[in-house]
Amino acid sequence: MFIILMMLILVTEGMDSFSRDDRDRHLITRGNVDGIVCASLFLRLFPQARVSFVTSPSAGAKVLSLDHNSSNVVLADLALVPDLEKGIRAIIPEREVITIDHHQPNATSDVRSALVVKEGMSAASVLYHHLRIDSGMRKLVAIADLMEYCETDLLEEEVELNGLKKVFDEARVLDFAWRLDIGDDLFRVQASARLSQGLWPSEVGMIKRRYLQVVNEQRWPKALARVSSNLTIRGGTAVLESHDKNRSLYGFGTRALVEVARKKGCNYAIMVNQRKQHSSVSLRGLQPDGLNLGRFVEDFTAVHGLEGGGHPTSAGARIPVETTNQFLDEFVGLTNR
Numbered sequence: 001m002f003i004i005l006m007m008l009i010l011v012t013e014g015m016d017s018f019s020r021d022d023r024d025r026h027l028i029t030r031g032n033v034d035g036i037v038c039a040s041l042f043l044r045l046f047p048q049a050r051v052s053f054v055t056s057p058s059a060g061a062k063v064l065s066l067d068h069n070s071s072n073v074v075l076a077d078l079a080l081v082p083d084l085e086k087g088i089r090a091i092i093p094e095r096e097v098i099t100i101d102h103h104q105p106n107a108t109s110d111v112r113s114a115l116v117v118k119e120g121m122s123a124a125s126v127l128y129h130h131l132r133i134d135s136g137m138r139k140l141v142a143i144a145d146l147m148e149y150c151e152t153d154l155l156e157e158e159v160e161l162n163g164l165k166k167v168f169d170e171a172r173v174l175d176f177a178w179r180l181d182i183g184d185d186l187f188r189v190q191a192s193a194r195l196s197q198g199l200w201p202s203e204v205g206m207i208k209r210r211y212l213q214v215v216n217e218q219r220w221p222k223a224l225a226r227v228s229s230n231l232t233i234r235g236g237t238a239v240l241e242s243h244d245k246n247r248s249l250y251g252f253g254t255r256a257l258v259e260v261a262r263k264k265g266c267n268y269a270i271m272v273n274q275r276k277q278h279s280s281v282s283l284r285g286l287q288p289d290g291l292n293l294g295r296f297v298e299d300f301t302a303v304h305g306l307e308g309g310g311h312p313t314s315a316g317a318r319i320p321v322e323t324t325n326q327f328l329d330e331f332v333g334l335t336n337r
Helices: 002-019 033-045 057-066 082-091 123-131 135-147 153-162 164-179 185-195 205-216 219-230 253-263 293-304 321-335
Strands: 025-030 050-054 072-076 096-101 115-117 232-234 237-242 268-274 278-285 307-311 314-320
Touching: 025 033, 025 057, 033 050, 033 072, 033 123, 033 135, 033 164, 033 185, 050 057, 050 185, 057 072, 057 082, 057 307, 072 082, 072 123, 082 096, 096 123, 115 123, 123 135, 135 153, 135 164, 153 164, 164 185, 164 205, 164 219, 185 205, 205 219, 219 237, 219 253, 237 253, 237 321, 253 268, 253 278, 268 321, 278 293, 278 321, 293 307, 293 314, 293 321, 314 321
Parallel strands: 025 050, 025 072, 072 096, 096 115, 237 268
Antiparallel strands: 232 237, 268 278, 278 314, 307 314
């Protein structure tokens, strides 16, 4: 009888401990270096938490709408487009939602009470300071700051401690690794879990192997060459248009476009992928005080349809295919004034 009683106590305590762990926490973030570092920081504090990687704020809104169990949700580096705001408002009365961002939201945003914003640093850096994570993760935060072109005190201190080459090389390892298969979210989750132990990317076997494959296959120089051969320059804007959905940039996408645009002295870069019904557009600003790209695509899609949003220097949109030329003409006209 005593043994049975003890077993019941152990089972009850075990079930209770499971109900109080961090399985009810959910991070939704992007699948790039900044997002992967965000995930590693989150898993550092909450090892059993759920992590979802998305390609856009709208995709984040969809994931949020399908989550009926998490009591604590963190959104990292996702612009507050209307459908994401709508999703946040729908669950705020029942659950805690925090939005982590490193660019100011639109003035019309009405979910500011759930917003944590610090400009001039990566989303991972904002999350690091907000959650007060231990110093063992600083080197990964420095990688995110470097990849987001943010000159932070943390990055400067880590460069002084480890050397610029080390930080740059490690950022390159992680950035190349996830691009081997950009749709592989399982890799992102597993890599984030390993990085949450405070390791450099090169110290994680699965990351290092993928990096070496990308290097050996010469994907980066091939991507740059393909961009250079198909690029057009309108004013100070580098434009890369693709009518063939199978035309690949070897996983580097706008990263390769931005690299070539910088070398050619452009202030902006736009990638356009035309489909039958719509065009997908990605915009990048290469100067700090230029046109607010997020606001531009919001204004355009508000008039012409579909959706768009983003930050002042990084934005994306889906626009009706017949408005593609008008989109480019209006953008170039505004940026050449």
